[in-house]
Amino acid sequence: MILKRGHYLAPSYQTYDFNDFLVGTTKYENPTETGVWHSHEKPVISFVLYGSNNEYRKGKEIERSGGAINYYHSHELHKNIYTKFPSKHISLEIDDTFLTKYGLTEASIELAVTKNHDARFTFIKLLNEAEISDLQSYNSIEMLFVAFLENSLNSKDDLLFPQWMLSVRDLLNDRWDENISLKELAEDVNVHPTTISKNFRTYFQCTLGEYSRKLKIDRSLDLLKSKQYSLTEIAYMCGFSDQSHFTRVFKSISGYLPKEYAKV
Template identity: 30%
Template sequence: MKQLTTGQFYGQTNQKLEIGGIILTDTEYTHDWVDWHYHENAYFTFILQGNVLEGNKKEIYNCTSGDLLFHNWQEPHYNRKPKGYTRGFQIEVRPEWIRQSGIALDQVQGSLKLQDPELKLLFFSLFRETKMDDATTALAIETLLLKTFTTLHESHQTDRKNKPLWLGQLREILHDSYPENLLLQELSLNLGIHPVHLSRDFSKYFHCNLGDYIRKLKIEKSLVLLSQKQFSLQDITYACSFSDQSHFTRSFRIMMGTTPSDYRKLYSK
């Protein structure tokens, strides 16, 4: 089985940055099939555009734009790419950077598909930083990556808890529709729990309040759609349940620090 060394991925490298023990790679996937292999370092793969199938010893992940995977070091996997353009953003971390940062990576084993919208928004921000590439890029990337690992650790700890049945039902409702006008009373009725109980326990499992979680999901979806040229800003506005384009732009700027149109330009860099 082949081992890929630091910064090595199957495909065409569009950009590679190395900041201390952090290696960031923007890669166009060009191989229809990649046999079993593993990587020298622990790393994240964030699908920017297109589709790819990834399999490991336990699961097979069908990944599309906006999907995020984490692989601990030397975790074997394979890839299959359907026809069409696929682009991924990878971040590797050397063992010495992990040790110096005090990250308990040994608690997060194997290959994982990460669903937390906070993690995905952090990766959209990390991607943006690589395209800005100015005097503060290195500091911003390291800060964002440390926050990523903190969030990953919190999500992993939450996943290990004995979670109530309604939690999975709630996640499904929110991720399927993130309804703008759904009232707490109505949501509680659907789940069969008291509104106070839902409001109190939501932050325990999702690390933010219900309203903020829905806002993150909406911005996350808009970022995925911005990578697809066939969607206009007006299309995205209504697909993500914003009342109008100015509301979309304002909400996007607050969460991402830039406008949707300016972020869209990053995909051509």
């Protein structure tokens, strides 16, 4: 089965057409029979917002859960069996006109997706802009996507990371709910603070503070979806001093207010 531009197998989906590309969301609210072999007419980037599914492609089975991002060439055969509900994906279908405008190929898009380890907030912001859908949305989505591609293609592979920078990354991820000072971080990895400051953006395309805040907000996403905690509780659980600080940072990183994201 070949799905035409803007068409999906999900029982519930929404599309936002911006000519050069099309943003789509697919949602599986309840257990339903899935697993139809299909392909897409256009190249597609698929991002798992939440939920989980098992994908079958190129003779392999891969589990895809929240935060997973995949690239599919046009007419590339695959199937997905959903295992956790509700599940929601964000899709970006790319037209040849966009590739031509920026001198890109399908191979370069695929490489950018393969190398990217921080796609979640780009695609959440992209969805937010698509839902706003005003005269500025096309420019905003285009800028977000181009920046995503540039950051991915210019990012260094893990093999090129110095060991001390890998230690910095691991420490920040392990202690994501703490506010670790640059001095403490430098002492723990036995590197001068200036060395970390000068090199951090080269490897992570953001500042140390931005990276730490993203980790905290990333952890809050599932808590918001669970609807088990108040915003104040989530703020403290994720290492913020108060709810207002949490709300400001969440909005700046995702484009949504926390209560808005909980309803997505």
